[in-house]
Amino acid sequence: MDELLNTPAIAHGLRKVETRIRRLAGSSALPGINTSAGRIITAGGKRLRPALTLATSLAFGRTPDRRVITAAACVELIHAGSLVHDDLMDHATQRRGARTLNAELGEGKALVIGDFMLARAGLAAITSVSRPVAEVLAATVVELAEGQYLETTDLHDPHRTIESALRSITGKTAALFRASCLVAAICARASAEERARMAAYGERFGLIFQILDDLLDLTAPAETLGKPAGNDLRQGVYTLPFLTALAKDPSLLHDDVDATLAALRRSTIVEDT
Numbered sequence: 001m002d003e004l005l006n007t008p009a010i011a012h013g014l015r016k017v018e019t020r021i022r023r024l025a026g027s028s029a030l031p032g033i034n035t036s037a038g039r040i041i042t043a044g045g046k047r048l049r050p051a052l053t054l055a056t057s058l059a060f061g062r063t064p065d066r067r068v069i070t071a072a073a074c075v076e077l078i079h080a081g082s083l084v085h086d087d088l089m090d091h092a093t094q095r096r097g098a099r100t101l102n103a104e105l106g107e108g109k110a111l112v113i114g115d116f117m118l119a120r121a122g123l124a125a126i127t128s129v130s131r132p133v134a135e136v137l138a139a140t141v142v143e144l145a146e147g148q149y150l151e152t153t154d155l156h157d158p159h160r161t162i163e164s165a166l167r168s169i170t171g172k173t174a175a176l177f178r179a180s181c182l183v184a185a186i187c188a189r190a191s192a193e194e195r196a197r198m199a200a201y202g203e204r205f206g207l208i209f210q211i212l213d214d215l216l217d218l219t220a221p222a223e224t225l226g227k228p229a230g231n232d233l234r235q236g237v238y239t240l241p242f243l244t245a246l247a248k249d250p251s252l253l254h255d256d257v258d259a260t261l262a263a264l265r266r267s268t269i270v271e272d273t
Ligand code: GRG
Pocket: 044, 045, 046, 047, 048, 078, 079, 081, 082, 083, 085, 086, 089, 096, 118, 141, 142, 144, 145, 148, 149, 172, 173, 209, 210, 213
């Protein structure tokens, strides 16, 4: 992943994307909204989704132009807005190594800052990219909401099936990775078949990314996560069915991913779930 982000063409594109994201996040007539939206943007984040947009554009032999840069910025703005809503729902206090907006400003303000970021991305996509890209992003926000809804209904079910978990993470995470690739393919005027291939690639990337992210919640040090480790487990939520085994026997948890996976494979509890 570091290799992708450090590719010179992508690093160069990401600098332009960054300027665009900050301009969009700071575009309200109300300075208070600009300051708060800017806080989550400047707090950090890997910019993985916009990097995928740029990488897709380059894969089609194009130097990312203004429309692709804006599309990449919209993708990140949607991601950041969804994080604000997610933290609100979880009553989380830390994100990207900083205090969350809900902890800092209260839930009401955090809610509208998240709304502002989502709506601002939609407006930029329709006015500065294209209608097909705006449609993809709007449909993706719908999927994000649906995936997150499934999380709220299924996450506390210890008998949650792999099928249910996959459906949920396809919506809440993989859909935006899929869109990150698809919007660049659309801007490159790729064929329907090429678009479908890029969309499928992005979706798989997102699924694997979320599974690893859930595991990292258990194993990574807090300073890497930007929030306390083990949050999911402590809240008794079942991010993946096999994590049920860890909830029942926390001694399976080790401080690196490989050791935890090996312990899970040896665990008989996994077979019960
Ligand atoms: C309608 C957009 C909308 C929101 C309501 C709250 C919600 C529905 C969806 C949120 C879904 C969510 C938070 C998914 C998490 C995805 C994820 C793996 C986040 C972490 O991504 P990283 O590691 O984060 O790329 P950085 O900070 O590096 O950008």
